[in-house]
Amino acid sequence: MVTIRDVAKDSGFSSTTVSIVLNNAPLARYIPAVTKKRIEKSAKKLGYRPNLFARSLRSKRTHTVGAMVFDLTDPYCIPIFRGIESALYQASYLPILTDVHNDRARFERYLEMLLDRRVEALIVLANWLFVNIDVLGDLEKSSIPTVMIGQELENDSISSVTVDNELGGRLAIEHLHLLGHRKIAFIRGPKTLGDSAPRWKGIRSFAKANNLELDPHLIMDLPESRDPASSFESGFKLTDELVGRKHSFTALVAFDDMTAFGAIRALSQAGLRVPEDCSVIGFDDIAASALYTPALTTVSQPLEEMGKLAVGIVADGINCVLEKKTVPALHRKLAPELVVRSSTIKLR
Amino acid sequence: MVTIRDVAKDSGFSSTTVSIVLNNAPLARYIPAVTKKRIEKSAKKLGYRPNLFARSLRSKRTHTVGAMVFDLTDPYCIPIFRGIESALYQASYLPILTDVHNDRARFERYLEMLLDRRVEALIVLANWLFVNIDVLGDLEKSSIPTVMIGQELENDSISSVTVDNELGGRLAIEHLHLLGHRKIAFIRGPKTLGDSAPRWKGIRSFAKANNLELDPHLIMDLPESRDPASSFESGFKLTDELVGRKHSFTALVAFDDMTAFGAIRALSQAGLRVPEDCSVIGFDDIAASALYTPALTTVSQPLEEMGKLAVGIVADGINCVLEKKTVPALHRKLAPELVVRSSTIKLR
DNA sequence: CCCGCTTACAAAATCGTTTTTGTAGCCGCA
DNA sequence: TGCGGCTACAAAAACGATTTTGTAAGCGGG
Structure with a gap:
């Protein structure tokens, strides 16, 4: 050398x-x-x-940021990480991506590893459950610029980038309503997941404003789970149950795209065709949604954008640290967008 | 501190x-x-x-390995990376994952970054095109244990983990043959992709051995492309073309699952139902395949296993380096497995 | 009694940078 | 003539570990 x-x-x-x-x-x-x-x-x-070690040892800089993903097998993560990676690449930072597997011990171990490697900032992609105050404590202690994507902590000392779930819920129901659907089934998110309530709120407030009645027999809740693939299973089971009930429906709002896929499978097995016999709308717009047959109508989250935004926030944070200013906590909420494809259709 | x-x-x-x-x-x-x-x-x-920097500076060890993925949006990568990550985690190594975006400049830049950070080994996931001798040169120069997943370089100085494509091809055609299909369409991989030829060879040799005639009018080739999502598009277009031709077929072998999805879309739009009117089989067994409707029958690659195997190889390589032995280049070829789901059905 | 070996630790060198401090010449100006 | 302020560089001090070398005490054996 x-x-x-x-x-x-x-x-x-x-x-x-x-x-x-x-x-x-x-x-x-x-x-x-x-x-x-x-x-x-x-x-x-x-x-x-x-030699970067010698350099970092002296200068205290690493040009590295940590990205912690709660479950990388969740397709929702990939575009976000792409956004993060692209933005960091341009700024000549190297992301270190860790996959927490939804496991607390792993989270802590990886956090330790990242901190030991002196990442200059942290981006946490909390796409699934179990995030709570403990984690927050650990993060605050670390005192490096941090942003969470997909969840906003009650204590707002940590920046966040989220999507406007309420708006998203409204977009979904509005779309179906405009297509003439009135008997609509719902598969809501797990109660413990932060996204669930606001999406439902958006739906309900639209319904109220438009005199749309929501039949409680057509409303289901995803069970809690720490496996993103499980929402397919649950979507399947719950839809199967819905079909079995005597309350008919012409459209279904799924909590997310995975759930929608499960629902479509169940409908299809019951001999119902999507969208001819039942429209289905999802939420997220993961990559697979465009490739599904029928192509899934869904509420699209600006995933890549969210990643980039997160990088912007931590980059500012790093500058604040360098100038010894205190880092402000920012909270950005992005608007989702309706993407109409082939799984929804006008009611005949 | x-x-x-x-x-x-x-x-x-x-x-x-x-x-x-x-x-x-x-x-x-x-x-x-x-x-x-x-x-x-x-x-x-x-x-x-x-302080890890002080430590590494002196001891020359980093407990870090680089993982370079050619295109992270390719769903094929995720399980492999999971395998890599799990194995490294157990060995207390931290992977640094870089997404090359199928771009040579990015590849070189990231390689530089990883080498600067003194990764102790390199795992290259060459899931898509453009890999050639240049890259090899760069890698050899680096003289750290390296393994490629998904491609074997002619020059065998670098270890590799691959799947037995020929066997995979045979499994696919054998399955359809057993179901009674005789008029079978094929969408082969791009010529420049290393996987394409052996898969086709497996198919052809089975056909020959079983007196199955392969109609040249039913054989299509995916165009070259550097975007994995494009194989959906191409699968769609080529299948559309096949359907338009006067040579009918009762089953279709797609180069990979993405292509199969495209094919299913085309068949469906042509009014043909899968599997009732046409069976479709894919290759890879990406996560989405199990969630598709119909669930995709496919030749499953042991993706996670491949990641773990790669880690095993580089771990041995690291030990060799520590003991100042020369690192041998290993070449492991794993057997794929047929996974029968709902997109193929016995010919009536 | 002395040599050499084991035990138990410390001093000092080293890794390869960055940063601070030092210094020496030169120029302009009072 | 002397002094402050540029310019152009070098010496030396960090940074925080690991590793090599040194040393001193205790002890057994010839």
Whole structure:
């Protein structure tokens, strides 16, 4: 390995000067162009790459940020991470992605690892359950800029990027209502999940405003679970149950796309065709939704955008830390968008 | 931050002794238990965490391995990465995952970043095109244990983990043949993709052995592309074209699951039902395949297993490096498995 | 009694940077 | 002539560990 001293020797200057020149430090102002050229040429010739450990040891900077995902098998995560990664790449930061597997011990272990590696910021993608105050405590202690995606903690000392679930709920029901559907079934999210209540609120308030009656026999709740794939299973079972009841419906609002897939499977097995016999709408707009047959109508979250936004927030946070200012906690709520595809259709 | 010197001061020993004890270095043999206890207690009391940069600077170890994925949006990657991550986690290594976006510049940049961070090994998930000798050159230069998943380089100096594509091809066609299908359409992989030829070879050799005639009018090729989602599009278009031709078929072998999804969409739009009017079989067994309606029959790759195997190989490689032995290049080829679901059915 | 071995620890060197402090020449100005 | 302020660089001090080398006490054996 070629060190800064090798470059110093080769160029005929001291390692101090080499460091100053190559980092374009403030003192580089006083160094004549010809010296700089010489040093840069030596460095390039020798293929000098500074040792990041030595550098970080001294300078306290790592150009690294940690990204903790609660469950990477959840397709919802991928576009978000893409957004994070793209934004960080442009800013010359390296993300370290950890997959927590929805497991507290793993979360703590990975947090430790990231902190040990002195990540300059933390982005937590809390796409599934179990987030609570404990975690918050650990994070606050760490005192590095942190943003949560997908959940807002009650204590608002940590930044967050979320989607406007209430608006999303409204978009879904409004769409079906406009298509003429009146007998609509619902599979709501698990009660413990933060997204569930506001989505339902959006639905209910639209219903109230439009004199749409919500039949309690057509309302189901996903059970709690720590496995994103389980919402497919549950969507299937609950829809199966709905079909068995005597209360008919012409459309179904699923809590998310996975649930919608389960619902479609159940409807299909019951001999009902989607969308001809029953319209189905999802929520999230994961990649698979566009590829499904029928292509899924859904409320689309700006996932990649959310990732980028999160990076913006922590980047500002890092700057605050560098300037020894206190980092403010920001809370951004993005608007979802209705994406109409083939799983919903006008009521005949 | 509490340093080793703080622990030394608190425990009343020198930092040397503290280091020796906490790392359980060879010299720790000579240190009496009572001293060890005292030091460990101090360390715990103060919450001492060694500075990894200082440590790595001196000891040359990082307990980090790089994982380079060519396109993270490809659902095929996720289970593999899960396998990698799980295995590394158990071995107390931290993976650094980079998403190359199928872009050469990005690949090189990320490789640089990983090498700068002194990853102790490299796992390259070459799930899509463009891998060629250039890359190989860069990797060899780096002289750290490396394994490629999903591709085997001609030059066999780099380890690889692949699936037995030929066997997979055979499994697919055999399944359809057993179900009684004789008029079978094929959508083959892009010519430049390493997986394409062996899969086709498996199919052809089975056909030959069983007197099954392969109608050239029913054979299509996916175009080259660097976007995994594109195989859905292409699968759709090519199937649409197949349906338009006058040569009928009762089953279709898709190059991969994405292609199969596209095919199903096309068949469905043409008024053909899957599997009643046409059976469809895929390849890969990505997560979505089980959730599709109809659930996709497919040739399943042991993705998670492949990730774990790759970790095993590089772990051995790391040990070789530590013991200054030369690292051998291993080539493991795993058997895929037929997973029968609902998209294929016995010919009436 | 002395040598050499084991035990128990400490001092000092080292890893490769960055940053602070030092210094020496030169220029302009009072 | 002397002094402050640039300019251009170097020496040296961190950063926080690990590793090598050193040392001193105790003890058994020739």
